[in-house]
Each structure stands twice: as C-alpha cells, then as structure tokens.
Amino acid sequence: MERPETQGRALRELAIVHQLSSTRLNRALRPLGITLTHTAVLSHLAQAPQGCSVGEIAAAMEVNQPAVSKTLRTLVDLGAVGIEVAGDDSRRREVRLTAHGGELLGSAMRAMHPDATVAFAGLSDDRLAALVELLGEVRVRLDDARSHER
Numbered sequence: 700m701e702r703p704e705t706q707g708r709a710l711r712e713l714a715i716v717h718q719l720s721s722t723r724l725n726r727a728l729r730p731l732g733i734t735l736t737h738t739a740v741l742s743h744l745a746q747a748p749q750g751c752s753v754g755e756i757a758a759a760m761e762v763n764q765p766a767v768s769k770t771l772r773t774l775v776d777l778g779a780v781g782i783e784v785a786g787d788d789s790r791r792r793e794v795r796l797t798a799h800g801g802e803l804l805g806s807a808m809r810a811m812h813p814d815a816t817v818a819f820a821g822l823s824d825d826r827l828a829a830l831v832e833l834l835g836e837v838r839v840r841l842d843d844a845r846s847h848e849r
Contacts, residue, residue: 721735723814723817727810727811727813727814728810731807732773732777733773733774733777733779733807736760737773737779738807738811739760740760740767740770740774741780741803741807742804743756743759744795744796744800745796748795750795752785752792752793753768753794754791756771756794777799777803778797779797779803779804780800781795781797782794
C-alpha cells in the first residue's frame, strides 16, 4: 500500500474510533448531566488553575466562542465552573474550575473507565503504551500545524 493510501486509511480509522468512542463515552456521562465536550472543558481548566478566558478555551478546542459559552452555561448551572470579569479587561471573562468541577471531572473519568477497559482490552500494556506514544506524536504534529496556520 502506498503512503497516501495508508495515511488515508489511518485518518479513516481515527475518525471511526472517534465516532464510536464519543458515542459510548457520552452515554456513560449522561447520568452525570454532562457530555464529552463538557468533560474536555473541565479537563482543560484543570490544567490551568489560574483560569482561562472564553477565547482561550475556544482556541484550544477549535470551536467558536458562542459554542464555548453554551457549554459554560451548563457547567455554571452545575456549579462546576465560575466565571468572573477579568480584573485587567472588563470585556474578558475568566473561567475557573470550582471544587465541585474537580469532583465532577473525577466522576466523569470514573464513568468513562469501563468503556476504556473495553476499548483497550485486547492490547498488552506495551502495545497500549506504544499506542499512547504514537497518538501523542500525531497530536503534536496537528497542534504544530494548527499554530502555523494561524
């Protein structure tokens, strides 16, 4: 198989895995009242204890600000995040994870664990570690390409 065909197959496999895993994970998260998108925002905020602006979250997730605002409304209603006007710019809002948001993220990770177990059951620890490494390399390349395209 030629490299372009192999690359195309790899992208198709990633897209299929994304769809299958998203469906399963959203189903697992439903009892918590959140989705995979909410979990991604909580996870992003957990990595930024100083908080993020709505624009920074939108850029990180590659979605528009209205989409992030809609997601944040749900998370505010759940008490998972707090939003305040930035001290240095009244037009900007700073979003921070609350203690409850950290607990909700932990609950989300536990809710998704059984599906991760199913997904990776056939892989040895070494193959799973290799997969994580390979996917990390692909993510870095895509992140680099994204930053060069701006």
